[in-house]
Amino acid sequence: MKPLEISQEDAKKSKGIYLDVRRNDERSNSHIENDLHIPTKELEDRYDELPKNKLIITYCGGGSRSLYSALFLQAKGYKAKSLTGGYRSYKSE
Template identity: 40%
Template sequence: MTEIENVDVESIGAGAKVLDVREDYEWEAGHIEGALHIPMNDLPERVEELDPDEDVYVICRSGGRSFRVVQWLVGNGYTAMNVSGGMGAWLEAGKPMVADNGQEPTVK
């Protein structure tokens, strides 16, 4: 069994590579500016968009999907960390977010 590293939102530094694996409607409602958006089910076809030599912080709504994605990425030679609490924790921490739907950013 692969050891999965869980990190809290406070430990994600500026300029860190964040992979958001939520669905499109979740992303549009609110996301981290500069994050890479690849829905979980699309990742096997789009994994080449990630650099295996770069640390990546994987986030979803609450941490379940991102945990599974981190297991898969680590098993395929990537350095990936699961963001504990996901976008819910990001929002609660008052971290900046942007939305693509013209509304106040939120987590769905």
């Protein structure tokens, strides 16, 4: 696991906020309950909608966009981690 990543088990224990960074068409099929949604392409303009006092757990389909998003959010002063394996991994558990 990379330093920017968080396992599903640790994510569930953390009480963090899940942030879906997938495109709208990807999200329409399914998503993690009670998550927030800001596609990666909109994150630069909308990151200030997120609470700074909570861990933000980013996720996408497989993990690459969520890693980028977590890195971006950390650079902006947020506590952020990418969900290891993305939504596919979460869904299969």
